Amino acid sequence: MSSTPPPRPAAHPVVAAGAVVLRKAPPAGTDPRVLEVLLVHRPKYDDWSFPKGKVDRGEHVVTAAVREVAEETGLAVRLGQPLDSQEYVISGGRLKVVHYWVARVLDSDDVSAYVANREIDQVRWVPVDEARELLSYKYDRATLKQAVKRRKRTTTVIVLRHAHARARSHWRTDDRFRPLLKLGTMQADRLVPLLAAYDATRLVTSSSLRCVATVVPYADACGRKVVTEDRLSEEDATTRGVTDLVEELVDADKRTVLCTHRPVLPAVFDVLGLEDPRLEPGEMVVVHLRRGEAVAVERHGVR
Structure with a gap:
């Protein structure tokens, strides 16, 4: 007897993004602080889940994750370690x-002032133990379990290759002053929400x-200072200089953007204990470190 096979998914999937937002709740009396997770209730489906939503056309998934949390809960968040996709x-x-x-x-x-609407009618901080029962879907419970394991704070270092610049062969003066192309300027603008998603606070660049x-568009958007370093330039970088600088940045335990050139990037990744991914202009690697060791790595870029 033959059986009917399940329908095949369409060639182009629906892509969405969201976040598992965690906090330690204020202590109640003598009770210890309890780990809580932010959940939303959707009246259309009568389900409890994490804040998430579809990625808009042309939007990056990182940007979408932060935007969806803000739209569905009213809270601004920064991203930490990535979780397995569902x-x-x-x-x-x-x-x-x-x-x-x-x-x-x-x-x-x-979230007490949240105003209910047709899409999300409840937003609640729920103790993790209760959330395991409240979540409507098995795959959300698996994601919560993974998030709890990865909740510890990490040091985030974002290694960024500069955006598209004018060709070296078309530049006759000091290479240090070779500018971005129009495409590169557009890339720099598009990097702003990606860097903001990780709330990068320290900007160090060649x-x-x-x-x-x-990096200037992001600095202007968030009111941050740009620190320039000759040790990251093609002309002045040395293995010792790059090593010292990257180790200083990691030890400072701040969410950092490090922007440099293709010839310098292998030395940067070597200090971080990673292979050189050979970034394209405008691409970045987000390295989540704990005690100086990379525990998660992401690669993102803009066109």
């Missing part, structure tokens, strides 16, 4: 892929113009 088939036989990160709230985590110009 994949499942939805109505119509289409495959849905949801990208998740562990996240922490940037400012106030009070002193060459094309590197500085790559």
Whole structure:
């Protein structure tokens, strides 16, 4: 007897992004602080899940994750370690892929003033033990389990290759002053929400113009200072100098962007204990470190 095979997912999946937002709740009396997770209730489906939503056309998944949390809960968050993506088939036989990160709230985590709407009618901080029972889907419970294991704070170092610059063969003066192309300027602008998603607070770049110009839009948008370093320039970089600088940045335990050039990048990754991924212009690697060791690595870029 033959059986009917399940429908095949459509060629183009529905892509979504969200975050598992965790906090330690204020102590109640003599009770110890309890780990809580932020959950939302969708009246249309009568389910409890994590804040998430579809990625808009042309939007990066990292940006979408932060945006969706803000839209569905009213809270601004920064992303930490990535979690395994969820994949499942939805109505119509289409495959849905949801990208998740562990996240922490940037400012106030009070959701008592949240105004219910047709999409999300409840937002609650729920103790993790209770959330395991409240979550409506098995795959969300698995994601929560992974997030709890990865909740510990990490040092984030974002290694960025500068955006597209004018060709070296078309530049006759000092290479340090070789500027970004129009495409590179657009890439620098598009990097702003990606860097903001990780709330990078320390911006260190090669002193060459094309590197500085790559991070200035983010610095202007968030009011951060750009620190230029000759030790990251093609002309002045040495193995010892790069090693000392990267070790200083890791030891400082700040969320850092390090922007430099292709010839210097292998030395940077070597200090971080990683193979050189050979980044394209405008690409970055987000390294999550604990005690100086990489525990998670992401690669992102803009066109």
